[in-house]
Amino acid sequence: xxxxxxxxxxxxxxxxQTPLLDPRVEVFExxxxxxxxxxxSSSFDLMDENERQVTVWKRMFADFDSxxxxxxxxxxxDSPTEFEEAFGKERLAEFGAVNPVH
Amino acid sequence: MLPILKxxxxxxxERVKTQVALYEWITSGVRGRxxxxxxDLLRAAVVFLHAALEDLMREIxxxxxxxxxxxxxxxxxxxxxxxxxxxxxxxxxAKHHRGMSVRDVIxxxxxxxxxxxxxxxxxxIARLLAQIGCGASAIKRLMDxxxxxxxxxxxxxxxxxxxLDRNEDSGRGQHGTRSMSKxxxxxxxxxxxxxxxxxxxxxxxxxVSPEDAS
Numbered sequence: 001x002x003x004x005x006x007x008x009x010x011x012x013x014x015x016x017q018t019p020l021l022d023p024r025v026e027v028f029e030x031x032x033x034x035x036x037x038x039x040x041s042s043s044f045d046l047m048d049e050n051e052r053q054v055t056v057w058k059r060m061f062a063d064f065d066s067x068x069x070x071x072x073x074x075x076x077x078d079s080p081t082e083f084e085e086a087f088g089k090e091r092l093a094e095f096g097a098v099n100p101v102h
Numbered sequence: 103m104l105p106i107l108k109x110x111x112x113x114x115x116e117r118v119k120t121q122v123a124l125y126e127w128i129t130s131g132v133r134g135r136x137x138x139x140x141x142d143l144l145r146a147a148v149v150f151l152h153a154a155l156e157d158l159m160r161e162i163x164x165x166x167x168x169x170x171x172x173x174x175x176x177x178x179x180x181x182x183x184x185x186x187x188x189x190x191x192x193x194x195x196a197k198h199h200r201g202m203s204v205r206d207v208i209x210x211x212x213x214x215x216x217x218x219x220x221x222x223x224x225x226x227i228a229r230l231l232a233q234i235g236c237g238a239s240a241i242k243r244l245m246d247x248x249x250x251x252x253x254x255x256x257x258x259x260x261x262x263x264x265x266l267d268r269n270e271d272s273g274r275g276q277h278g279t280r281s282m283s284k285x286x287x288x289x290x291x292x293x294x295x296x297x298x299x300x301x302x303x304x305x306x307x308x309x310v311s312p313e314d315a316s
Contacts, residue, residue: 028272036270050254050286057250066225069253074261076269076280086278087271 003035003071004028010068011037014059019043024095034073040095044079052077104302107161111298114154115291121147122287135281144282145262148290152259155252155294159230160216162305166234167212168205174233181210185218222260224252231304240304247300251293 008027015023020041030036044052056075060068084092125143129136167174180190182198199207221227224245231241261267261280268277 026272030265030270038271048286049281049283050289053254053258054250057253060253061245061249066228069225070223072257074257074265074270086269091271 007035007037007068007071010064011039014063015039015056017059017062018055020055026095030073035071036074036076037072038076038078038083038095040078040080040083042079042081044077045081049077103165104306107158107165108298108302110161111154111158114150114157115295118147118150118154118291121150122284122291125284138279141279141282144284144287145267147287148255148259148282149263151287151291151294152256155256155297156221158298158301159221159227160219162301163216163219163230163234164213166305166308167216168209170233170235175208175212177233178211178215181207181214185214221256223256224249227252234305235308236304237307240307244297244300244304248293248297251290252297255290255294 004027008025011025011027012023015025020039021043023039023041023043026038028036028038039056047055053075056077060072078086080092080095083095121143125136125140125147128143129140132140167178176188179186179188180194180198183190183194195207202210219230221230228241228245228249231244232238236244258267267279267282269280270277
């Protein structure tokens with residue numbers, strides 16, 4: 001199992017411990033093969049960037065060891081609305097998330 | 103030593119706050135979402151904030167690391183070497199350190215080592231704290247309280263400094279810039295300030311170095 005697959009499973013598991021609504025996770029390689037994570041949840045619409053990030057980082061500190069924390073270079077935390085605005089409706093559909101505004 | 107470190111850190115944090123104030127000044131009266139060029143001042147503040155944190159860690163380490171346990175100092179390359187080697191021969195001593203006290207050799211080596219060090223995530227900070235003699239329970243206390251907050255600010259700093267804060271998606275391509283708010287930067291400044299308060303408290307408890315005792 002690759003780090004990407006393993007981390008996706010770990011994120012899916014740990015996000016169940018948060019109050020985030022229907023969180024969707026994508027773990028992917030950045031341009032320089034660094035591991036990036038994107039989490040979508042409509043709950044993020046009600047949170048500022050710090051609240052979103054701290055919600056996820058608290059779970060990472062509880063459930064990930066230092067090696068796995070180090071592997072993750074950045075976590076993008078977006079609401080489906082923001083993601084659609086940045087990357088379009090089709091990309092949002094690929095993600096399996098739904099924009100509650102529609 | 104501690105008052106000097108506190109004052110230096112305070113001065114560095116003031117520089118971060120000045121950048122936020124500059125952002126306030128150039129965006130005052132501007133309607134709508136700030137332009138990327140304007141919010142870049144906030145990104146610069148995040149980079150400075152991380153630099154202030156790294157400077158604090160380095161200064162504390164420069165104070166405490168020379169008195170660290172021998173097994174910790176064994177990992178520090180000696181000054182005058184190739185920057186990697188930790189094995190020192192009598193010839194190396196004669197070449198680079200003749201006439202110096204053992205303490206001076208250790209001190210100079212530690213400073214050279216710290217000059218090249220960086221702390222990019224909370225675990226690297228925790229590792230340094232262990233090296234300087236901070237107890238496991240103190241490190242756990244600090245990381246339980248501050249680890250996630252540090253991680254949030256440090257990872258964003260990495261994204262800003264190495265990826266110009268691009269809103270990356272899978273696959274190469276042109277991506278926009280992530281938004282950055284003044285309120286969030288101010289929270290991160292407060293968080294790192296609070297971490298420094300707790301850190302100073304814990305560092306004070308580390309056994310007194312011989313220099314301070316004299």
